[in-house]
Amino acid sequence: MTRPEPHIDVRPVTEADIPDWIRALNTGFLRTPSVADTEIADRASYILPSRTLGAFDAGRCVATFRSFPQELTTVGGETVPADAISNVTVTPTHRRRGLLTRMMAHDLAAAKDRGDVVATLIAAEYPIYGRYGFGPATWTTQWTIDVPRTGLDPRWSGPEDGGRIDIVDGADVRKIGPELYERVRRAQPGAVDRDERWWLVNTGVLHLDRSPWTEPFFAVYRSAGGEVEGLVAYTADDHWSEGKKQPLNTASVKWLITTTPDAERALWRYLCSIDWITTVKSGWRAPDDLLPFFLPDPRAAGATSSADWLWVRILDVVRALQARTYDGQGALVLEVVDGAGLAGGRYRLEAAADGASCTPTTATAELVLDIADLARLWLGDESAVRLAALGLVREERAGAARVADALLRTSRRPWCPDIF
Template sequence: MGNERSDNADIRYITEEELPAWDRALARGFLRPHVADGVEYRRLQFEPNRFQGAFDPFDPTRCVATFRSFDIELTVPGGGTVRADAITGVTVNSTHRRRGLLSRMMTTDLTDAHRRGCPVAILIAAEYNIYGRFGFGPATANAGLRIDVKESGGLRADLPESPGGRIDFVTMAELRELGPDLHERWRRGQPGAIARKPYYWQLVTGEVTLPGFDWKEPFAAVHRDASGAVTGLMVYRLDDNWDGPVPNCTLTVGAFLALDAPTAVALWRLAFSVDWVRTVEIENLAPDDPLPLWLNDPRQARPGREVADFMWLRVLDVSAAFAARRYGAPGRTVLEVTDRDGWTEGRWALEVAPDGTGRCTRTEDLADLALGAGQLGSLYLGAETLPRLVAGGLATELRPGAAAEADLLLRTPLRAWNPDSF
């Protein structure tokens, strides 16, 4: 009977005192048993006017939908950054679906984000077909790998080494101390990467836990160069499987950061040399990572379980967003963008100078290409190309050859990647 009601829920920004009801609704919306209160962690995340909740008018204490956002710095092609409205914790309880609750919360959030001056919004889509109607498009991808240690032959012997470098195992307390600075240095060179809030490190190191998510202390190793500076880290876990008397263990890499190739080589050599390990599984690797080419047999780097779109992006301010990134070649193209919510609607001239800087301004000139707001989001970080969008029927070439020409402008030397859930 509950799905037949036509009442409107009360949607509002919650107070900190309402976090227990919000946390329970979040667990229910994600189909997770609410085994215990997760408010300790929610308090670390809490910001006024950023946690939305929908409350049942027949029981005003019952939260039936959730929505949270926070501002975060996003690295864009060329090493620049923009402020992004990061959306997460989006749920609608099954008793209150198809009543427009998500649309109302999303409209409120994006309007506020635009008012705050966020050029883009980002989120991770649990289902592919939900967020395109709000102007989001896939902007990064996961690329898991599964490698048979013996059959791959391990890493080639001719790879660059780190003279005087060393690897040390560290405690979770040491990881909380060393990780943030390393990540900050790394993510500024990786388009698609986002900054990490302090509570990120508290959660991944077990200082704070979320009920319902089993946390076991992983192995954590850092690489130091000859001067003692930390240049990389690897966090992994091991299962303890045996084929009778024969070890058949899998080493699963959950986190991997390296500032240079010699550091990466040293850390991967460690992963491939751990006793009893038959398989190395990497949950999420950058699409341009050279690891498969470093193996003696690259065929053994097979796709893992996590190969899919990951972070989605929505442009809110075309001029600010496109001025922040860098481009592959000088030139000019005009894009006709359709946007049901109006943020990016209209005709835009993208002009790129010989030094790789660019600007995107409104124009009355004839358009070269036509596309939607979601496709603009997919192009922004370089996750997609215009020729592929045209071939897929998701963009229209209005002038012959325009897609290939614009692709040269938008091309990035490093594909976007974000290893972090949020």
């Protein structure tokens, strides 16, 4: 049961609050609550105090919340400004007192005023964020490849398409990675931008004492014309059979990005060809990734987990629906229910291959749905017909859910490669 306690002060942090805010953050995530000077300096270097909230009870921070600017790629490649939410915790002694609700309301109202089209987050727990209008807009899957079972030729020595694969170091990755990723994310609905700090952290230039850095291997794929089309970062363990008779090592992919199927095929083939590697763990991939079907025996890649990933909260229905493209043509009147009063209303969507318009209307609604369920449909992953079967959307006109699917669903599923 929620016990609102208005004497607890919810406000943006000051510089002096940062050590206490980090302690509360570490407590909420069950990390050691001690705060190192290096962690204070690191946090202070990139957080935005005006968008970093804390709940303070008698001067002590008991809940944390942070947001930052982000760009999110929509269907068709256009990006929209997003309010990215992270570092959300409530100290165990202060649960069920409405602190998250107060921090979320503060942040979403500010995001709406700024003109952000959506808010985004990665949900640690599924039940929390639907009540704030967020819906799971992308999913992700992990595969484990049994290399000896793949049927791949063990004599493979390089790409057959004239491209090449080279081992590079972190400095090389910082030079070629950002431009490559820009091309990747512009073509991938659900992808978000990566700033310079992302590349510094993921190549070991920046790291915290509580997160020891293990240098990964980096490999780059260049096409026959010399263009960089793929990068992979991976680590390997040191495991042998009993009596050290046979190496049984696992390569674990930290991230793999490509702009072409040829590059993707070549990098997975490379990982499966490394001497001593008998298992490859894919890391988090798109739910309809091509990976299993690059292998002669697709069953050699077993899906070991599947989970919701990027959650989206639409703040501006008109701009969100006009920002994406549509393969089909048609019109639909949507009644969008938003308990927070940020983006609800009745809208007429008219879509065609050459563009779309979305306008407020007083026409009779054809499909009624919550703002969270519109977010599930927006990037093309979910089916309105399926949501109707679950009782989450309601048809006011027979067949309206099928019309929504014809307009909104995409041929490939959206995917967010990152966690934040």
